[in-house]
Amino acid sequence: MCMPSNRCYKCLRQFRGGNLGTEGVKVPRGLAGGFQDLHFAFRCLYPFLGLSAKYGPVFTIYVGSLRVVVLYGQEAVKEALIDQGDEFSGRGKLALADKLAKGRGIIFSTGERWKQLRRFALTTLRNFGMGKKSVEERIQEEARFLVERLRNTHERPFDPTIPLTHAVSNVICSVVFGDRFDYEDQKFLTLIKLTEGNDELFRSFLAQLYNFFPTLMDYIPGPHQQLIKNAEEFKRFVLARVKMHKESLDLSCPRDFIDAFLIKMEQERQNSQSEFNTDNLVRSTLDLFFAGTGTSSTTLNYALLILLKYPEIEEKVHEEIDHVVGRSRSPCMADRSQMPYTDAVIHEVQRFINLVPLNVPHAVTRDTHFRQYVIPKGTTIFPVLQSVLGDSREFPKPEQFNPGHFLDENGAFRKSDFFIPFSAGKRICVGEALARMELFLLLTTILQNFTLKSRIDPKDIDITPLPSAGISAPKPYQLCVLPR
Ligand code: HEM
DSSP: OOOGGGOOHHHHHHHOOOEEEETTEEEEGGGGGOBSOHHHHHHOOHHHHHHHHHHOSEEEEEETTEEEEEEOSHHHHHIIIIITTTTTOEEOOOHHHHHHHTTOTTTTOOHHHHHHHHHHHHHHHHTTTOSSOOHHHHHHHHHHHHHHHHHTTTTOOBOTHHHHHHHHHHHHHHHHHSSOOOTTOHHHHHHHHHHHHHHHHHHSHHHHHHHHOHHHHTTSOSHHHHHHHHHHHHHHHHHHHHHHHHHTOOTTOOOSHHHHHHHHHHHTTTOTTOOOSHHHHHHHHHHHHHHHHHHHHHHHHHHHHHHHHOHHHHHHHHHHHHHHTOSSSOOOGGGGGGOHHHHHHHHHHHHHHOSSTTOSOEEOSSOEEETTEEEOTTOEEEEOTHHHHTOTTTSSSTTSOOGGGGBOTTSOBOOOTTOOTTOOGGGOOTTHHHHHHHHHHHHHHHHHHEEEEOSSOGGGOOOOBOOOSSOOOBOOOOBEEEEO
16 A cells, blocks of 8 residues: 555656646546556555545546546545435446446446346345245354364464355355355365456456456457456356256245246246346356455454454453353344444444445446536546545544444444445445345354464554455464364
């Protein structure tokens, strides 16, 4: 991350310059050359603070030749995403995402298709009492498998990334495909490998170049080509599952997301405008899988690292778990309201790590009057979540990890309108409810069973994130878990 006093040469070069109005939007002129490397654009969040101090909460930058309007600060982000939610509900264009998703599914679609598929995914995830097991039971089941796996480390140091990724991914598998996989299952491991590979590849420089020069890059070898191949392999995997589901489908009893989608396809067979077709089924399934795996598992991974650094905070969570849940049954969602400290810790983890600092790019769906500006239809928008989660008016000393940010003077949980790690408005994360359940149930089950231990002195533990394009991940670390 570049600090204002320690800017990289690219930032310094690009942040020089004046003010040029275009369609009423302020354009810092020096940026017209644009960020040559999206890596730098994402890593260097501090310059956004600098730019907003100079140009205000609404300003334009260029990423390559792509014009982006940046919204910085709680007021601007809220006014756009909530008060003018319809206009700001489009999805910003990224050539690589276009190539992979072809405008299908939920994350990268817009308009009527997005509305239909999003509404369907939300209702289906909400109704998962579907089949025999509720989502809560599915997560509790997975938490037990995770505990068993952690117990098998026998107090030896290990990197928690893989066990957490497998557990979280299995929750999505259970919701989407109907069942979890064994951690050793080869198909499951291939699926995970493809997901992780994709995360890596998405971050690679050549893959990002694709966004600026798609036609040229189609002819150049590199990791972006692997991404395209991986997408095909994923597609084949999901299509095979869809085939299996079709063969055993019971129209009156959907077992999972795929069943529910197939039933909807059947119901809408006569409707020529329907978006419920196999292509959108495959892509929506992949969307849930991708969006739902790295996000929750990285948050949990980060939570464990932070608790290693602050054993006194872990100790208080242990006490609350012992008091409310005890040791003889699994934690459940009904416990959360009686566990304000643990709830505050999880909120503070999400605020502090700021998982998707810039948000996923939005776009305006029509010419939009916003404050004193007119933003032309299709313009890409960055509603910067970091600028809200890190607002010192709401969270004194935002750079410090402090669960007190979400507690009142009596120790009760304190809600905050500035808590928007899942974004806000019409595009708010489809998996928010699921993710919050996962974070609570998996973390409390781990801490019910284990005390975390680091091989290095807590004060030397580094909790700053890896430099990354889109997601704030912790640097790799080792931990030991001691049975309680
Ligand atoms: C800690 C966990 C998670 C965080 C912090 C998170 C955060 C986000 C953010 C910031 C967005 C972009 C919202 C916007 O465009 O304004 C998003 C979108 C999305 N998320 Fe999540 N997410 C998490 C977990 C999940 C899970 C578990 C699922 C799957 C069930 C999921 C599915 C989605 C989908 C489908 C979208 C696209 C929504 C749309 O375009 O309408 N997410 N998420």
